[in-house]
Amino acid sequence: MTGPLLSAVTFLPALGALLLALFPRGRAALVRWFAFLVAAAAFAVSLLLYVGFDAARADYQFEERLSWMPSFGISYHLGIDGISLLLVLLTTFLSPLALLSSWRAVEDRVKEFSMSMLLLETGILGVFVSLDLFLFYIFWEAMLIPMYLIIGVWGGPARIYAAIKFILYTLTGSVLMLVGILALYFQHGAATGTYTFDLPILARYVAPGGSQVWLFLAFALAFAIKVPMFPFHTWLPDAHVEAPTAGSVILAGVLLKMGTYGFLRFCLPLFPQASLTFVPWIFLLSLVGIVYGAWVSMVQPDLKKLVAYSSVSHLGFVVLGLFTLTPQGIVGGIIQMVNHGLSTGALFLLVGILYERRHTRLIAEFGGLWKAIPAFSVLFMIISLSSLGLPGLNGFVGEFLILVGAFAWASGLPAAGPLAYLVPVLATSGVIFAAVYLLWMYQRVCFGEITNEANRGLPDLTGREWAVLVPVLIFIVWIGVYPRPFTGMTEASVQALIAQVQAKAGIH
Amino acid sequence: MSAALVPLAPLLLVAATAGLLIVLDLLPPREGKGHLGVVALAGVVAALAGALTLWGREGRAFGGMLLLDNFAVFLDVVICYAAALVLLLSMDYLRRNGMESGEYYILVLLATLGMMLMAQAADLIVIFLALELMSLSLYVLAGLFRGRLTSAESSMKYFLLGAFATGFFVYGIALIYGATGTTALDRIAAASGGLQRDPLLLIGFGLLLVGFGFKISSVPFHMWVPDVYEGAPTSVTALIATGSKAAGFAALLRVLFSTFKVAQPDWALLLWVVAVLTMTLGNVIAIAQSNLKRMLAYSSIAHVGYMLVGVVAGGALGAGGVLFYLLMYTFTTVGAFGAILLLERGRQEAVELDDYAGLAARHPLLALTLALFLLSLVGMPPTAGFAGKFYVFGAAIRSGYIWLAVIAVLNSAVAAYYYLRVVVYMYMREAEGVPTRPAPSFAGRLALGVALWGVFQLGLMPAPVLDLAQAAVAPLLR
Numbered sequence: 001m002t003g004p005l006l007s008a009v010t011f012l013p014a015l016g017a018l019l020l021a022l023f024p025r026g027r028a029a030l031v032r033w034f035a036f037l038v039a040a041a042a043f044a045v046s047l048l049l050y051v052g053f054d055a056a057r058a059d060y061q062f063e064e065r066l067s068w069m070p071s072f073g074i075s076y077h078l079g080i081d082g083i084s085l086l087l088v089l090l091t092t093f094l095s096p097l098a099l100l101s102s103w104r105a106v107e108d109r110v111k112e113f114s115m116s117m118l119l120l121e122t123g124i125l126g127v128f129v130s131l132d133l134f135l136f137y138i139f140w141e142a143m144l145i146p147m148y149l150i151i152g153v154w155g156g157p158a159r160i161y162a163a164i165k166f167i168l169y170t171l172t173g174s175v176l177m178l179v180g181i182l183a184l185y186f187q188h189g190a191a192t193g194t195y196t197f198d199l200p201i202l203a204r205y206v207a208p209g210g211s212q213v214w215l216f217l218a219f220a221l222a223f224a225i226k227v228p229m230f231p232f233h234t235w236l237p238d239a240h241v242e243a244p245t246a247g248s249v250i251l252a253g254v255l256l257k258m259g260t261y262g263f264l265r266f267c268l269p270l271f272p273q274a275s276l277t278f279v280p281w282i283f284l285l286s287l288v289g290i291v292y293g294a295w296v297s298m299v300q301p302d303l304k305k306l307v308a309y310s311s312v313s314h315l316g317f318v319v320l321g322l323f324t325l326t327p328q329g330i331v332g333g334i335i336q337m338v339n340h341g342l343s344t345g346a347l348f349l350l351v352g353i354l355y356e357r358r359h360t361r362l363i364a365e366f367g368g369l370w371k372a373i374p375a376f377s378v379l380f381m382i383i384s385l386s387s388l389g390l391p392g393l394n395g396f397v398g399e400f401l402i403l404v405g406a407f408a409w410a411s412g413l414p415a416a417g418p419l420a421y422l423v424p425v426l427a428t429s430g431v432i433f434a435a436v437y438l439l440w441m442y443q444r445v446c447f448g449e450i451t452n453e454a455n456r457g458l459p460d461l462t463g464r465e466w467a468v469l470v471p472v473l474i475f476i477v478w479i480g481v482y483p484r485p486f487t488g489m490t491e492a493s494v495q496a497l498i499a500q501v502q503a504k505a506g507i508h
Numbered sequence: 509m510s511a512a513l514v515p516l517a518p519l520l521l522v523a524a525t526a527g528l529l530i531v532l533d534l535l536p537p538r539e540g541k542g543h544l545g546v547v548a549l550a551g552v553v554a555a556l557a558g559a560l561t562l563w564g565r566e567g568r569a570f571g572g573m574l575l576l577d578n579f580a581v582f583l584d585v586v587i588c589y590a591a592a593l594v595l596l597l598s599m600d601y602l603r604r605n606g607m608e609s610g611e612y613y614i615l616v617l618l619a620t621l622g623m624m625l626m627a628q629a630a631d632l633i634v635i636f637l638a639l640e641l642m643s644l645s646l647y648v649l650a651g652l653f654r655g656r657l658t659s660a661e662s663s664m665k666y667f668l669l670g671a672f673a674t675g676f677f678v679y680g681i682a683l684i685y686g687a688t689g690t691t692a693l694d695r696i697a698a699a700s701g702g703l704q705r706d707p708l709l710l711i712g713f714g715l716l717l718v719g720f721g722f723k724i725s726s727v728p729f730h731m732w733v734p735d736v737y738e739g740a741p742t743s744v745t746a747l748i749a750t751g752s753k754a755a756g757f758a759a760l761l762r763v764l765f766s767t768f769k770v771a772q773p774d775w776a777l778l779l780w781v782v783a784v785l786t787m788t789l790g791n792v793i794a795i796a797q798s799n800l801k802r803m804l805a806y807s808s809i810a811h812v813g814y815m816l817v818g819v820v821a822g823g824a825l826g827a828g829g830v831l832f833y834l835l836m837y838t839f840t841t842v843g844a845f846g847a848i849l850l851l852e853r854g855r856q857e858a859v860e861l862d863d864y865a866g867l868a869a870r871h872p873l874l875a876l877t878l879a880l881f882l883l884s885l886v887g888m889p890p891t892a893g894f895a896g897k898f899y900v901f902g903a904a905i906r907s908g909y910i911w912l913a914v915i916a917v918l919n920s921a922v923a924a925y926y927y928l929r930v931v932v933y934m935y936m937r938e939a940e941g942v943p944t945r946p947a948p949s950f951a952g953r954l955a956l957g958v959a960l961w962g963v964f965q966l967g968l969m970p971a972p973v974l975d976l977a978q979a980a981v982a983p984l985l986r
Binding site for chain 2: 138153
């Protein structure tokens with residue numbers, strides 16, 4: 001493949017945002033179409049990545065490297081492997097849909113909203129394609145501002161509180177990561193004589209034990225806050241509830257994945273011994289997150305909050321899968337990132353559709369929607385089932401692989417005895433709880449008689465809403481029935497990652 | 509011009525312009541002194557260009573009392589940028605407030621001259637003279653809006669505390685002279701037997717640090733900052749926050765790194781504590797401010813803390829990082845004060861947070877500009893603020909001061925709260941009462957444009973300037 005394809009995908013949305021700035025005020029329809037088309041174009045270009053990607057290779061592909069600040073060993077270095085490709089595609093896939101979903105929900109300052117969404121997309125894509133720690137950090141931080149504005153300007157009643165909480169939490173984590181990045185840079189430079197922020201080069205270096213633990217913690221805290229793992233999750237429900245639908249879709253769909261991606265791309269290969277040391281702690285926090293998130297979801301009166309807490313639970317699964325360090329667990333974790341992006345993104349879209357009609361998200365306000373808006377209810381059913389992991393839909397594939405990975409991990413630890421099996425067993429309980437809270441929610445919203453007169457005569461899905469939901473639905477079924485194209489994309493990279501971690505940690 | 513004066517060309521240009529202004533001020537018209545501002549600006553820009561052409565030259569003048577090296581050139585450039593931007597901002601601002609006068613421009617130039625003199629001083633006596641020239645001009649400037657009580661208070665407070673600090677400074681010089689028999693910066697080191705062996709020198713050095721601490725407003729000598737910054741005319745505040753700080757750091761770095769190099773472990777330890785206190789106190793108190801000028805005053809204290817991190821770290825990256833930081837801080841801070849200065853609500857300057865509510869809806873471009881300056885103060889990439897913090901904190905980590913770096917980055921996270929609160933008001937709240945509107949000032953907009961260019965130039969392409977900054981500190985470190 002020729003040409004700087006990755007740069008094109010990454011910066012196309014930002015370019016669109018800059019062009020949008022020149023648009024006259026008050027031409028909302030034009031602005032909406034333009035932003036949507038730009039995001040759709042980015043998706044189209046990203047499909048070229050998919051076409052040109054060689055899944056048999058484990059190394060980075062579509063690499064671009066330009067010297068940026070040579071005296072510091074900073075370069076503009078992009079590249080993707082099977083792990084990042086899926087997340088890039090997920091981002092470019094969800095962004096146009098999120099924009100499309102906001103056509104009626106956002107009436108105020110449409111131009112600025114669309115610009116923020118496009119800049120956000122560039123920031124997130126940049127995180128997934130950067131292979132230079134400095135560049136990565138710039139995207140990681142720069143993406144905070146558009147998200148902050150999206151929550152704070154176009155959000156709900158408590159939006160300012162939520163926006164500030166979001167940014168302070170994530171900023172605290174990321175500035176400590178900055179110290180970690182710099183410490184790694186100087187340590188590597190002092191040890192090898194090469195001062196560089198280049199990830200592939202740094203990944204070959206094994207930091208000495210004591211400092212590796214600190215470096216791991218500096219990175220892991222930033223990622224744990226972003227995921228978010230228990231107990232750093234409290235910003236998430238606030239941000240989700242207050243954010244506009246499009247913001248929630250991107251937040252749940254791809255932004256949280258930056259945390260799990262960070263664990264996979266940075267923590268594991270850069271600090272393998274420390275990662276192994278902390279596996280019990282990570283598992284503990286993941287399990288607490290899985291179970292606690294599910295329990296808290298169960299009692300939420302607000303649909304959006306319910307979905308938000310279910311994210312905490314689902315992402316606990318993902319992190320668990322990644323840290324089993326088994327091929328099934330990691331592939332499952334990656335697939336589950338995509339699944340969560342699709343299912344939870346779609347759930348937020350559906351909640352948004354309800355909210356646009358009724359201006360409330362309280363479960364108690366609904367009931368019997370099956371009779372009023374059947375098409376909506378069918379889609380809501382399918383997507384809830386996908387989220388709770390029904391076989392045949394996407395969620396099952398990811399959760400199954402993660403649980404297999406967890407069992408494989410436990411059986412690889414004969415020293416721990418049967419205690420190790422507690423991990424997969426407790427994780428499985430999360431699947432059951434997910435069924436409880438999702439089905440119970442569904443029952444209260446859609447089944448029974450219409451108890452609230454306001455729900456009678458609600459309009460069913462419009463053409464635009466179908467256009468937003470059907471693409472998501474296709475992938476939900478596709479991954480559920482035939483996940484091979486998706487898992488196949490990542491397997492080579494995952495195998496290489498595991499081999500690298502084991503070689504560096506001295507395990508055979 | 510004789511060859512001996514070449515190293516002083518930037519200084520002489522500013523001094524000559526100041527002289528010219530005094531003459532021009534006497535000529536008609538009696539009202540409307542805007543043309544004096546243009547002349548002053550031309551002089552400062554000429555000095556800036558002159559300084560740039562002197563890069564790479566070394567020289568001394570007046571029997572070695574003044575010198576020129578890359579360090580001096582770099583700081584001359586920083587100071588000239590600060591002065592030029594402040595002059596651009598002043599022109600229309602003074603007219604709007606009915607305070608346009610020839611003295612203003614003359615005093616700004618004299619203050620600038622003092623600042624540049626500090627950067628080029630090779631002798632403690634010259635540093636003292638320069639400090640006084642700068643400070644006395646600024647005392648008067650702070651009180652320029654003589655009809656306003658706050659302005660008078662600002663001037664008085666600045667003068668009293670400043671005079672007190674200068675007293676310490678002179679006493680320090682006297683003790684050092686007593687201990688070593690010289691006031692020349694490069695001869696003190698040779699003539700002394702080290703700080704430990706000579707208590708006189710130690711006390712003298714300590715008193716010098718008090719004087720510098722006052723000028724750069726580090727804790728515990730920061731008390732004057734909020735009142736002075738709030739009360740002084742905003743253009744003057746911008747000059748105090750940037751130019752005088754750069755001048756203070758110029759002399760401080762020279763004294764620390766060349767004169768008291770042997771004592772580096774000792775002063776680094778002291779400044780470690782001062783840095784932590786300065787940034788923490790500045791940031792914590794800034795959170796409680798509802799007046800933007802006061803908030804920026806405390807934030808400027810915090811930024812001094814960050815710069816001291818670079819001083820503690822030392823080496824080419826640390827000291828060079830401080831120079832880079834000063835340049836980026838000049839662009840960012842003049843920009844932020846400039847945006848405030850352009851905004852008015854009714855006949856009043858808009859300085860309260862409430863004045864900024866809903867600004868983004870009515871004046872999106874100005875709100876965006878101010879937001880970008882604030883983000884640069886937060887240290888968000890890809891603005892200059894990020895590059896500046898990256899270098900000074902990186903230098904600290906390289907020198908092994910990990911905890912200092914951790915405290916510093918956590919401080920920047922805290923600072924994000926109060927900077928972003930302004931963004932909250934501008935973007936997320938509705939306006940009430942009389943709307944805030946920007947004054948129609950071309951010069952002011954030009955200043956903001958230049959500052960914004962600096963913020964992104966240094967943010968996206970920081971390496972060339974940092975290389976220059978590192979080359980600039982080389983003469984100090986050898």
